[in-house]
Amino acid sequence: MAAAPKVGFISLGCPKALVDSEGILTRLRAEGYAISPSYDGADLVVVNTCGFIESAVQESLGAIGEALAENGRVIVTGCLGAKGEVVRETHPKVLAVTGPHALEEVMTAVHEHLPKPHDPFTDLVPPQGIKLTPRHYAYLKISEGCNHRCTFCIIPSLRGDLVSRPIGEVMREAENLVKAGAKELLVISQDTSAYGVDLKYRTDFWGGRPLKARVGDLAAALGELGVWVRLHYVYPYPHVDEVIPLMAEGKVLPYIDVPFQHASRRILKLMKRPASGEDNLGRIRAWRGICPDITIRSTFIAGFPGETEDEFRELLDFLEQAELDRVGCFAYSPVQGAKANELPGALSNELREERRERLMHLQEKISARRLKRKLGKTIKVLVDEAKAGRAVGRSAADAPEIDGVVHIEDCPRLKPGDWTQVKVLRSDAHDLWGELGIRQTRLRASAASERQP
Numbered sequence: 512m513a514a515a516p517k518v519g520f521i522s523l524g525c526p527k528a529l530v531d532s533e534g535i536l537t538r539l540r541a542e543g544y545a546i547s548p549s550y551d552g553a554d555l556v557v558v559n560t561c562g563f564i565e566s567a568v569q570e571s572l573g574a575i576g577e578a579l580a581e582n583g584r585v586i587v588t589g590c591l592g593a594k595g596e597v598v599r600e601t602h603p604k605v606l607a608v609t610g611p612h613a614l615e616e617v618m619t620a621v622h623e624h625l626p627k628p629h630d631p632f633t634d635l636v637p638p639q640g641i642k643l644t645p646r647h648y649a650y651l652k653i654s655e656g657c658n659h660r661c662t663f664c665i666i667p668s669l670r671g672d673l674v675s676r677p678i679g680e681v682m683r684e685a686e687n688l689v690k691a692g693a694k695e696l697l698v699i700s701q702d703t704s705a706y707g708v709d710l711k712y713r714t715d716f717w718g719g720r721p722l723k724a725r726v727g728d729l730a731a732a733l734g735e736l737g738v739w740v741r742l743h744y745v746y747p748y749p750h751v752d753e754v755i756p757l758m759a760e761g762k763v764l765p766y767i768d769v770p771f772q773h774a775s776r777r778i779l780k781l782m783k784r785p786a787s788g789e790d791n792l793g794r795i796r797a798w799r800g801i802c803p804d805i806t807i808r809s810t811f812i813a814g815f816p817g818e819t820e821d822e823f824r825e826l827l828d829f830l831e832q833a834e835l836d837r838v839g840c841f842a843y844s845p846v847q848g849a850k851a852n853e854l855p856g857a858l859s860n861e862l863r864e865e866r867r868e869r870l871m872h873l874q875e876k877i878s879a880r881r882l883k884r885k886l887g888k889t890i891k892v893l894v895d896e897a898k899a900g901r902a903v904g905r906s907a908a909d910a911p912e913i914d915g916v917v918h919i920e921d922c923p924r925l926k927p928g929d930w931t932q933v934k935v936l937r938s939d940a941h942d943l944w945g946e947l948g949i950r951q952t953r954l955r956a957s958a959a960s961e962r963q964p
């Protein structure tokens with residue numbers, strides 16, 4: 512049998528892009544292509560790009576340039592691919608350019624430049640598809656696109672309006688992932704709270720049981736799979752409050768990733784975002800009232816056009832009062848095509864960056880305070896890496912890649928994907944350090960038995 516044609520793959524960008532990459536890799540393997548880990552072993556290279564902010568555009572253009580220099584035959588897809596002219600102007604030699612979430616177009620380009628092998632046996636791929644994440648956690652994409660029009664964002668023009676997947680299909684994929692070893696499912700989309708709006712919350716079936724395409728119903732059904740379920744990109748709609756009781760009942764992780772973006776009512780209005788800092792403080796208090804252990808992660812933009820020093824301070828005050836656990840902050844980046852670029856009062860790069868740094872400096876102190884409260888507690892941890900008697904894992908409060916981790920000392924038997932209990936001994940603004948809680952218990956038990964007459 513002839514050797515399978517080989518495709519190299521570079522995946523850049525956010526978890527949504529990662530899921531697109533997994534879809535393309537799954538199709539490539541299903542059709543009998545081999546995946547090459549190196550440029551020189553590949554017959555062509557697919558680069559899945561990110562175009563969210565200027566630095567991501569530059570990184571993507573750099574990756575395409577590297578693939579062209581090392582291999583010479585390159586197909587570009589992803590968010591930057593939606594701006595085909597930028598890619599083609601910089602790299603006229605690319606074979607093809609497609610936008611994001613464009614599986615069929617990418618496959619058509621691959622077929623054109625590297626014909627599909629004819630071997631029916633290579634069509635066999637595992638039911639969960641090809642995953643780029645470790646076996647013990649997986650991203651579960653529930654929808655594509657977004658119906659909002661936040662003025663700083665061009666995602667709707669790149670990825671289109673919201674298209675939700677039927678709930679039965681999402682649940683079957685989730686089940687397959689769990690059967691294949693996933694112990695944590697990370698629910699992603701552009702706007703998780705809007706799930707099902709476009710389907711008018713249509714009923715679908717899972718295991719013969721009717722389920723409505725609504726975020727609360729989906730979260731409850733996922734909670735039955737017996738794994739960690741983590742909700743990301745939860746737009747702050749009022750009905751999000753419905754999922755908090757599920758967290759209090761232990762059905763989904765007490766963790767919410769909710770981008771507030773700002774606290775000033777005027778700036779939020781200019782951003783075309785809902786609510787105000789005051790409204791959000793009220794909701795955070797209510798969430799903590801229902802689920803005291805909830806970890807709240809959010810993102811903000813500092814230096815939005817026209818943001819005054821007072822408005823920025825309002826944001827800092829909000830952070831002081833909200834005491835969020837995890838915070839990310841971007842200095843406003845004028846992405847080409849974003850409506851906010853037309854607003855008056857653009858701030859200088861230096862001022863935007865200075866405000867971002869001030870915000871992160873304050874938040875570091877808040878995060879450190881929040882983490883300190885865990886000292887002495889024993890927490891459940893999912894191990895991500897283990898080497899030389901040490902391990903790194905994550906607790907319910909830590910999403911992979913974006914949050915902190917739990918460092919575990921002296922644990923030679925642990926391996927990636929294990930659950931363990933860790934007694935927390937030390938903390939900083941991001942991470943925790945601890946030792947095996949179970950060993951502590953054993954030590955105490957044996958010390959007690961030595962004292963027995």
Ligand code: SF4
Pocket residue numbers: 657658659660661664665666667701702746
């Ligand atoms: S909700 Fe998110 S994806 Fe949608 S427009 Fe706003 S920032 Fe962009």
